[in-house]
Amino acid sequence: MSVPTVPSVPSSTPAPAGLTAPFDGRQIDPRTQVPGPRRRRTGVVLTVVLSVATLIAAVVVAALAFLGGTTSVPAASVGEQLSRQFGAPVSCTEDLPAKVGATTMCTGTDDQGVHHVLVTATSVDGSQVGFTGTVQD
Incomplete structure (x- = not known):
């Protein structure tokens, strides 16, 4: 039985594009590393960029929520301001939401x-809420 042999390519024949190993029958040094195809890093870069953008957006939203303004006026503050306005003690049990048109009920006491x-x-x-108090009875 005979072993088939591969004919060697004459050295005048150029190597196929992208291959760096010689095709003239010479041995390749095993310590030589042939570079593989260039790997694309688009996915990794895109993931990092999107992660950083998401983190920045979360920090901005949290800062705006924290610093964005008052969500309500404390009941004690509303009572104090109305007491000065009416010249009689006024007490409130619920905070006044910082939204135009929002209401709360308070109790005022006078000599009547x-x-x-x-x-x-x-x-x-911003953090300034204007409000009015109207006596109901």
Whole structure:
């Protein structure tokens, strides 16, 4: 039985494009590393960029939520301001939401008795909330 042999390619024949090994029958040094095809890193780069963008967006949203303004006016603050306005003690049990048109009910006391005071938010400018109090009875 005979072993088939591969004929050697004459050295004048150029090597196929992209291959760096010689085809003239010479031995290749096993320590030589033939570079493989260039790997694309588009997926890795895109993942890193999107991760950083998401992190930045989360920090911005959290900062805006934290610093973005008042969500409500404390009940004690509303009561104090109405007490100065009416010249009689006014107490509130619920905070006034910082939204134009939002309402809460407070109680005022004077020499004629106890009165209900409807408090309505009239303006919101950052952390400043304007409101009015109207005696209901």
